[in-house]
Amino acid sequence: MDPKWTEDYEALIRKIEHHNHQYYVLDRPEITDYEYDQLMQRLLALESEHPDLKTPDSPTQRVGSAPLAAFSQVRHAVRLLSLDNAYDANDVEAFIKRIDKELVTTAAFVVEYKIDGLSVALRYENGHFVQGATRGDGETGEDITENLKTIRSIPLRLTEPRTLTVRGEVFLPKEGFRQLNEEQEQNGLQTFANPRNAAAGSLRQLDSRITASRPLDIFVFDLLSGELNAKTHDEALAELNGLGFKVSHGRRFENPDDITKAVIHAESERHSLPFDIDGMVVKVDSFAQRDQLGTRAKSPRWAVAFKFPPEEVETTLRDITVHVGRTGVITPRAEFDPVEVAGSVIARATLHNQDFIREKDIRIGDRIVVQKAGDVIPAVVRVLTDRRQGTEQPFVLPTSCPECGSATHRLEGEAALRCLNPNCPARYRRGIEHFVSRPAMNIDGLGESIISLLIANGLIRGIADLYTLKDQRETLIRLERMGEKSADNLLKALEASKENPLWRLITGLGIPLIGAQAAKQLARSFDTLDGLMAAGAEELVTLPEIGAKMAESLVSYFSDPVNQETIGKLKAAGLNFKGERTAQTGPQPYAGKTFVLTGTLSGFTRDEAKAQIEALGGKVAGSVSKKTDFVVYGTEAGSKLDKALSLGVASLDEAEFLAMLEAAKA
Known part of the structure; x- marks a missing residue:
């Protein structure tokens, strides 16, 4: 083999590993995700043309491989002690x-x-x-x-x-x-x-x-x-x-x-x-x-x-309600007296399924202990059975869907109870709620109550119907809690959402197993949504972060005629179908810069501020360190601002942040 190929291959690996280190270890990316993907594609092409070049520690090996039958045992040369x-x-x-x-x-x-x-x-x-x-x-x-x-x-x-x-x-x-x-x-x-x-x-x-x-x-x-x-x-x-x-x-x-x-x-x-x-x-x-x-x-x-002692708080379980998700899963939720845990007030927690309720013997009226799993997700830890008064009520999930009345089913091998009715109002309502949510299309003015109102009045049934509302402005204005101003703001937000990046649309479709991170990878890897829809499972599993089950889920979703019809309507409505490789990109003055947001901003939501920074090439991190370039703070800023000041990190109030954005866009 020509030594030049080996030299090029080694140089490319060193370059990719350098950028991996900058991004994942130092939190200081030097290139965009698209530029990184281009380097990976060059490496994949080299290994495809010259298989003898591929080494076990090639960056291409990070995407995962075929399933193992079992893990083999390893005898440690040095004992790994506990403390x-x-x-x-x-x-x-x-x-x-x-x-x-x-x-x-x-x-x-x-x-x-x-x-x-x-x-x-x-x-x-x-x-x-x-x-x-x-x-x-x-x-x-x-x-x-x-x-x-x-x-x-x-x-x-x-x-x-x-x-x-x-x-x-x-x-x-x-x-x-x-x-x-x-x-x-x-x-x-x-x-x-x-x-x-x-x-x-x-x-x-x-x-x-x-x-x-x-x-x-x-x-x-x-x-x-x-x-x-x-x-x-x-x-x-x-x-x-x-x-x-x-x-x-x-x-x-x-x-x-x-x-x-x-x-x-x-x-x-x-x-x-x-x-x-x-x-x-x-x-x-x-x-x-x-x-x-x-x-x-x-x-x-x-x-x-x-x-640290676990932060657990006692409260009283007042009720157990059920929630029908967009896949038909019926999830029980604990509704309890509000308590402060790990820095915020919580009043509800998922109870997962009937098995969970039975194993913990949870009853309405119980005194319960709650915590936040990972300081994030509210959870019921245990029941204080010795505090029972005899009036507590056992709970059993319903045999019929609370939304449509259809019989509920527990599929073999699953813990979840489901409504299998594809026309259940809750299923398409939850699908719409997911589509408009902040992690997906991020459309203002479409909360749960407004979506329910639109469905109840026959204005929408699925996500594509949202983009027909512009033709029903007069009907919108006459709806309860709507009015002319709210209706116009909603229509304006829907129109603006057509320009969203493709990854938001992919996320909003609600494809099983495909979250925002996977959607971003897919949007970077395909020129258009049509190209993604035409891809087979074999092509999809070659992408970073896309496993076999995810690939199968994508192929299955895009093969469904109902989903194809919905996507066709979204395309006809003018939504952006272009991936990052074909989308127009502006200047990236914040490339390699890390921002941290803290406090409440009056002119932005946190997601909007993050989007502005990322559009200009910057990255938003969750905590302040010496590697942070800017901290943007609003009212009630707390420990993050204090840490920034102690480390000498540049801190911007909202007015300074706005001025910086305007200068960057000029």
Whole structure:
């Protein structure tokens, strides 16, 4: 083979891995998603033309592969220890005093977030990722290499040819967890109890293409063995970061009082973090001192985990209502006295299905304990059965649909109860609600009550009917709670939505298993919606983040004559069918810039401000760090603004943000 092909191939891999590192590790993208996809397409083409070039650590291997029959066992060369726990400040102080007593010289400590995820070991040989395994019992784990390859913050090649094994925690960010559970519920699938369960379930998929479709991330927090120059943990984290790893957030302390304060303070800031933590870890910094302290049978003597108490609140369950989704799934919901949990007031939580209600023995009138799973999703944890008065009422899901009266069914192998009537008003109402929602077409003025009003008056039955409302303005004006101004605003919003990017339309169609992230990938990969509709499953599974089940769902959806008719009407109405490759793009003055939004903006919703920033090439992150370029703040801005000021990050009020937008567009 011509050596030039090998040189080009290696250069292209280095370039792609550089941009992976910039985006997924440093949170500082240097190119657009489209430009990145073009690089990946060039790599795929090279590997197709010259199969001998393909290496096991090629970036193309991140999309997942065919299902395994089972995971093989891996014997860890170095035991993966667990940590002793501390539950209050006194325990932490006692740990520090013990360390000082046992060591000849004074110790410094590193304090890190205790990420609530799944612990894994990553092995590299000469800089190449060769194996990844779960912790298991600490001595033997499962080989999940193919699944770990799909996580883009894990480098497949290090920046130097080192041989080493590191330990990390794989997790699902809070926003990714929320979106995943939303998609699970919309598709009638079991939702995950918390981000940790979701991460663990994703990593233990025998089909790695499913893992690739989920937004998993990792923090590396320990060197288990191998070639590093570092003499301390703090130095090791910096060195590992230089090799390409996304490392844990560690702060070094020498004063014991500062350590205790940092641990206690972390509990107050946990809700503002974009990922879930269940405590803090305090570690001796010096490797030499760690060797002196040694280990117990299952835990090191040089570290302790301070565990946060779970934030659980008691309340009274007043009712259980049922919700009919757009796929016909009938979901029970707990309605309880409002309580504040993890920084916000909640008054309802999903009860998933009849099995869940029966297993927890939930009855109307019970005193219950609620929490937020992953600080995001309200959940009923348990029932206080010893507080029952004898008046509590058991609940059974209805045998007929509360919306249309059709008999309900529980399909074999499913926990969900369904209404199978395709003409059930709730099903197409929920479909319309999803279509106009913020994550999809983001059409103002179409809340649940207005949609119900339009359906009740025979003005709409499906999503395509929304774009016929312009011909019924006079009827709209006469509707209750509408009026001339509201009707005109609604029609204006519908007209504006025709210019939405294609990914919003794909999301709004409500295709099973296809959420906003997958929709964005599809919009980047096809010139038009027509091109996507014509694609076969074999072509679709070659795309990043699109697994076999997702491909099958797309093909099935676009093959349905009813769906084809709906899409035809949307096209005739003038909606944008162009993908990112053919859509007109303006200047990108914010390319590589990261923004954080906090507080309430008077002239924008959060999604509108985000869209403005992204349209100009910027990225919106959920938390403030040294890598943040701008914080945009409104009224009632809180800890994010305080952190920005402490880090010296540029902060813009709404007027300054508007002026900046106008200048960028000029």
